[in-house]
Amino acid sequence: MKLAFIGGGNMGEAMLAAILEKGLSTAENVTVSDISEPRRRYLKQKYGITVTGDNRQAAVESDVVVLAIKPQQLAEAMSGLSGRLHAAQLVLSIVAGAGTGTLCRGLGHNRVIRVMPNTPAQIGEGISVWTATAEVSEEQKAQAAAILGAMGRQVYVTDERYLDMATAVSGSGPAYVFLFAEALTSAAVDIGLPDDMARELALETVLGSARFMQGSDRPPAELRRMVTSPGGTTAAALARLEKGQFTELIKQAVRAAYERAKELGN
Known part of the structure; x- marks a missing residue:
């Protein structure tokens, strides 16, 4: 070829x-x-x-x-x-x-x-x-x-329309993951972890969690529930994320990327 x-x-x-x-x-x-x-x-x-x-x-x-x-x-x-x-x-x-x-x-x-x-x-x-x-x-x-x-x-x-949708999910998606890792690293430093340790913990957590999801036949929502004990530390963190409308913000971000992809295509 x-x-x-x-x-x-x-x-x-x-x-x-x-x-x-x-x-x-x-x-x-x-x-x-x-x-x-x-x-x-x-x-x-x-x-x-x-x-x-x-x-x-x-x-x-x-x-x-x-x-x-x-x-x-x-x-x-x-x-x-x-x-x-x-x-x-x-x-x-x-x-x-x-x-x-x-x-x-x-x-x-x-x-x-x-x-x-x-x-x-x-x-x-x-x-x-x-x-x-x-x-x-x-x-x-x-x-x-x-x-x-x-x-x-x-x-x-x-259907070519799926490419604009994919642009908003998998095309721009790595940046969403990078931002999350950046925020998690920053939060780790804020509570007192050294910079290098904070970065290593954040990156390995993102990487390991992605591999865990990929190797599981369970949907992400079920995996999340599996690691969230009522009244525990994870539950406290997730409650704060949802109080800040984390899921809704992700939806809005993906929608914004999708609309922009359509604009660029036109």
Whole structure:
């Protein structure tokens, strides 16, 4: 499989590294186009791939063109590639907020997959939600599933509206978890724990709890009840959280992210 990456930032590099590690392609069959010369030099040195500053040169002979650029760079990139892609090429976009309609019109090309990955994909622990236009073949869908699966889990949906919803949950979700860990660390310091110990306790608690949930067949609400003794310390903490409308605030935050995702898509 020959691949061209338009953009070699953090998420593009994460995908590149996963593809090479899993043997889905080889360095000789990967080209990355990036506007930054230092970035190109770094990627070439680390992965032994071909690099260029010319998007069209990168895409010309590839089977899959991965759009891994910032949203503000998309219009220029699409303009440069429009009319240059051959009919059988697959375009896989991880550009936030760019719908398949926007991509198809901008590229003059119909074989498009839109993906919403998330930050943990950079360590192979991500989850990517994706959809494809009708013109994408089953073989190309299988290629996309393999690429995204190399970075963690992948979920295919036929209704593109779910991608905006996923953006608000799994796309922005890591930031919610980071904020919770930050707040828990700060609270630990406030009650007297040393900084390094506070951070370790907070991070390991978040990580361990997530793994515990993942390995259990019980829903989170039941797990929460299992560790909450009436009149105990956990009950006191949860009561204070709900007094501050913790659950409602999370709902409002997710709704705000969802509405913003729809705005960006339009």
